Amino acid sequence: MSVIYERVALIGLGLIASSMFWAIKRSGLAGEVTGYARSAETRDTARRIGLCDRVCDTAAEAVAGADLVVLCVPVGAMGQVAAEIAPHLAAGATVSDVGSVKAAVIQAVGPHLPDNVHFVPAHPLAGTEHSGPESGFATLFDNRWCLLVPVEGTDPDAVVRLGRFWQEMGANVDTMEADHHDLVLAVTSHAPHLIAYTMVGVADDLRRVTDSEVIKYSAAGFRDFTRIAASDPTMWRDVFLTNKEATLEILGRFTEELFALQRAIRTGDGAHLHDYFTRTRAIRRGIIEAGQDTDAPDFGRAKAVR
Amino acid sequence: MSVIYERVALIGLGLIASSMFWAIKRSGLAGEVTGYARSAETRDTARRIGLCDRVCDTAAEAVAGADLVVLCVPVGAMGQVAAEIAPHLAAGATVSDVGSVKAAVIQAVGPHLPDNVHFVPAHPLAGTEHSGPESGFATLFDNRWCLLVPVEGTDPDAVVRLGRFWQEMGANVDTMEADHHDLVLAVTSHAPHLIAYTMVGVADDLRRVTDSEVIKYSAAGFRDFTRIAASDPTMWRDVFLTNKEATLEILGRFTEELFALQRAIRTGDGAHLHDYFTRTRAIRRGIIEAGQDTDAPDFGRAKAVR
Numbered sequence: 001m002s003v004i005y006e007r008v009a010l011i012g013l014g015l016i017a018s019s020m021f022w023a024i025k026r027s028g029l030a031g032e033v034t035g036y037a038r039s040a041e042t043r044d045t046a047r048r049i050g051l052c053d054r055v056c057d058t059a060a061e062a063v064a065g066a067d068l069v070v071l072c073v074p075v076g077a078m079g080q081v082a083a084e085i086a087p088h089l090a091a092g093a094t095v096s097d098v099g100s101v102k103a104a105v106i107q108a109v110g111p112h113l114p115d116n117v118h119f120v121p122a123h124p125l126a127g128t129e130h131s132g133p134e135s136g137f138a139t140l141f142d143n144r145w146c147l148l149v150p151v152e153g154t155d156p157d158a159v160v161r162l163g164r165f166w167q168e169m170g171a172n173v174d175t176m177e178a179d180h181h182d183l184v185l186a187v188t189s190h191a192p193h194l195i196a197y198t199m200v201g202v203a204d205d206l207r208r209v210t211d212s213e214v215i216k217y218s219a220a221g222f223r224d225f226t227r228i229a230a231s232d233p234t235m236w237r238d239v240f241l242t243n244k245e246a247t248l249e250i251l252g253r254f255t256e257e258l259f260a261l262q263r264a265i266r267t268g269d270g271a272h273l274h275d276y277f278t279r280t281r282a283i284r285r286g287i288i289e290a291g292q293d294t295d296a297p298d299f300g301r302a303k304a305v306r
Numbered sequence: 307m308s309v310i311y312e313r314v315a316l317i318g319l320g321l322i323a324s325s326m327f328w329a330i331k332r333s334g335l336a337g338e339v340t341g342y343a344r345s346a347e348t349r350d351t352a353r354r355i356g357l358c359d360r361v362c363d364t365a366a367e368a369v370a371g372a373d374l375v376v377l378c379v380p381v382g383a384m385g386q387v388a389a390e391i392a393p394h395l396a397a398g399a400t401v402s403d404v405g406s407v408k409a410a411v412i413q414a415v416g417p418h419l420p421d422n423v424h425f426v427p428a429h430p431l432a433g434t435e436h437s438g439p440e441s442g443f444a445t446l447f448d449n450r451w452c453l454l455v456p457v458e459g460t461d462p463d464a465v466v467r468l469g470r471f472w473q474e475m476g477a478n479v480d481t482m483e484a485d486h487h488d489l490v491l492a493v494t495s496h497a498p499h500l501i502a503y504t505m506v507g508v509a510d511d512l513r514r515v516t517d518s519e520v521i522k523y524s525a526a527g528f529r530d531f532t533r534i535a536a537s538d539p540t541m542w543r544d545v546f547l548t549n550k551e552a553t554l555e556i557l558g559r560f561t562e563e564l565f566a567l568q569r570a571i572r573t574g575d576g577a578h579l580h581d582y583f584t585r586t587r588a589i590r591r592g593i594i595e596a597g598q599d600t601d602a603p604d605f606g607r608a609k610a611v612r
Binding site: 076100125126127128129130135137144145147183184185187188189191192193194195196197198199200201202203204205206208209211213214215216217218219220221222223224225226227228229230231233234236237238240241244247248250251253254255257258261262265266268270273274276277278279280281283284285286287290292293297298 | 382406431432433434435436441443450451453489490491493494495497498499500501502503504505506507508509510511512514515517519520521522523524525526527528529530531532533534535536537539540542543544546547550553554556557559560561563564567568571572574576579580582583584585586587589590591592593596598599603604
């Protein structure tokens with residue numbers, strides 16, 4: 001138990017904020033955690049389940065006296081929230097966020113913040129297909145990466161302190177430059193999500209293949225796409241709108257490659273297909289060796305589902 | 307324990323055949339199970355781990371006297387194997403397979419078989435990203451679907467008996483017409499696999515985003531694609547080459563839809579994106595209610611991986 005911040009304010013109380021709260025409590029990382037959500041219903045739920053030591057009815061009240069303020073709202077709402085809390089921030093406080101896009105958040109939030117606070121954007125690479133205040137759990141960040149994207153001129157001590165905070169919540173911490181972050185995430189997250197959404201939408205549209213058949217026979221591969229495509233719609237709308245260029249670039253590469261494989265299928269070029277599929281298998285091995293997934297068949301799900 | 311076939315011959319000893327063997331043993335469904343694999347190394351492995359009651363050095367020997375013969379080889383090898391075993395089949399035997407494509411298998415296998423055997427093609431919708439004789443396990447088919455695709459004029463008793471056999475191995479059984487099967491599977495399995503292979507290949511190609519970054523930060527969505535894209539290359543090459551038309555048709559629909567979403571991103575049409583993502587979320591709910599996946603966050607993987 002080592003307190004890193006005296007008072008942490010979580011603005012927005014969804015999956016990430018609620019998991020942060022339980023991870024903070026697990027290791028006693030804060031003296032007090034305040035919370036605020038725009039919707040009264042979410043605040044009621046939070047109070048009912050004991051999420052946050054104190055749930056406030058305004059963002060201003062939540063951030064008052066906090067030495068760490070974390071914006072946990074969809075990327076598209078960050079600017080507005082920053083404008084709302086800026087006059088109420090304590091001098092010397094650190095302001096951070098958990099958005100999946102970094103350049104756009106820095107652009108939206110930065111200009112609102114007073115000079116006497118430290119702005120250290122962050123992005124924990126963790127999540128599930130569930131959302132809302134009741135979906136969080138203390139182990140969400142364990143052995144996941146949290147990327148810190150400090151802007152130029154940030155106090156190094158504030159960065160180190162926030163890094164230690166994330167480590168104590170279970171994460172591995174790295175720093176990265178904003179544009180590079182947005183490109184890496186376009187590859188590892190944003191493009192895969194759009195592709196999964198698309199495939200699930202196509203399946204839903206095909207009237208010759210009834211919905212019930214698609215659902216019944218989903219275990220053949222499709223169901224993994226549906227998990228990804230069940231993620232929070234507002235969060236993902238904002239991700240695509242704010243990481244537009246990198247996402248479109250990766251999707252362009254994807255389409256090019258897909259066309260080459262479609263051509264191989266059409267012309268019956270089995271060697272091309274076999275070579276390609278052999279190469280992709282090696283990447284999976286790397287991910288398991290890096291501790292970022294389980295080697296259990298079917299994610300160990302074979303036993304979990306009856 | 308109720309014996310359904312006196313002697314079952316498994317031709318090809320990979321993930322599906324080895325899982326069938328353990329499932330047969332779990333419930334005592336066969337008097338004896340013989341096995342054959344083309345590679346001497348696979349046969350040695352099978353003997354070492356006790357896979358099959360008797361591992362034979364030729365397919366002819368394995369099928370001799372069997373009342374059920376199941377072809378468990380890649381779809382592209384089915385015709386050749388059928389030609390090889392045909393002269394050695396017992397009168398009244400049932401011949402089946404486990405291929406992921408049905409019209410092409412029926413076309414390749416059917417002409418070789420003598421009139422005095424029953425041909426009942428089948429497709430268990432179950433698998434993992436692992437392959438080979440050591441990857442099988444008895445519970446692979448539990449609560450998964452097995453589709454029987456009997457050709458016209460098949461003896462109904464042979465179909466019912468094979469259906470009972472699959473049910474006793476844990477599966478739910480349905481029958482379907484071959485072309486419809488190939489279209490449904492193009493949606494639920496073949497197109498998703500090609501898309502996953504493509505995305506993983508794109509990530510591997512991008513030199514600006516190093517391999518180690520893609521692997522390190524894979525948990526953000528990409529790793530689910532890598533699991534699918536780690537499936538057996540030979541099996542999948544054959545699937546695409548033999549279910550060409552349906553796969554290309556679904557990929558065409560997919561590309562069309564992807565372009566519409568890319569356009570929405572480019573033009574900043576947030577409402578279109580939000581509506582689309584909300585619709586796809588409902589499909590996930592249906593799959594969980596149908597018992598085809600777990601509702602545990604992240605497939606329950608959050609706890610499995612440390």
